[in-house]
């Protein structure tokens with residue numbers, strides 16, 4: 006499987022209710038969070054997509070390599086529906102799903118995980134970091150073929166990533182303390198003070 010294709014899908018369509026302002030545009034060490042995540046994604050994948058209802062808001066803060074995908078569901082359906090929406094619009098065999106609020110991502114760690122995907126059995130639908138607190142779905146890998154299972158779950162009213170991941174074949178990525186730091190997500194004004 007030397008031709009495994011992996012595209013990055015960054016979600017920028019949340020409510021940012023805890024932050025009180027659009028997280029994607031908030032500066033972290035001098036750069037908007039979305040800009041940072043797109044830069045890391047571009048180091049890892051040749052196709053980088055941002056799923057959002059507000060492309061005009063973000064066009065100026067990402068490179069030209071980044072492509073915008075429209076949100077086809079009503080706003081506010083959450084990240085599981087957003088992933089499903091993205092998968093219907095992306096051809097790659099795997100999607101690296103990333104939240105826009107991950108200021109400490111490291112391309113080397115994502116690339117190491119990507120190199121493991123070729124060894125994952127065909128029946129596995131997702132490869133996702135797992136901690137004591139649960140799955141970390143917004144920094145994980147989803148196979149194209151997960152689409153059918155996702156659509157079925159959503160049709161039944163499912164919206165919880167943790168619930169979906171508990172009922173499909175998932176390969177967990179285990180984390181050392183140094184690796185876990187990349188999953189820090191910036192949700193509140195207090196997180197920004199770190």
Ligand SMILES: Nc1nc2c(ncn2[C@@H]2O[C@H](COP(=O)(O)OP(=O)(O)OP(=O)(O)O)[C@@H](O)[C@H]2O)c(=O)[nH]1
Pocket residue numbers: 016017018019020021022023024028056057058076080081082083084087103104105106143190192
């Ligand atoms: N495109 C899209 N992205 C979403 C949606 N809901 C959440 N996200 C993204 O998913 C990621 C994680 O979301 P949260 O950290 O829970 O963010 P949030 O919903 O914006 O924030 P809170 O309202 O504080 O929970 C962020 O990158 C959000 O932009 C959605 O309905 N559509």
Ligand SMILES: [Mg+2]
Pocket residue numbers: 104106190191192
């Ligand atoms: Mg978050």
